[in-house]
Amino acid sequence: MGSVTYNTVINGLCKAGKSSKADEISRGYFGDNFTYSTLLRGHTKDMDVDGVMETKRRLEEASICMDVVT
Helix, strand or coil, rough: CCHHHHHHHHHHHCCCCCCHHHHHCCCCCCCCHHHHHHHHHHHHCCCHHHHHHHHHHHHCCCCCCCCCCC
């Protein structure tokens, strides 16, 4: 699967309130800024502070700079 497919699945899961499942899937491939932005939005929507902090850690570990979108 390509990054567009992964990001589409992750986005759909986050919109459905299943950010923990989206997070699990995201660990199977190298994410990009869109991936992490989507996960952050999903965890925020689900009020999952631990998920937000873990996603932020992973984003920084991947050396992806947070921008206005993120």
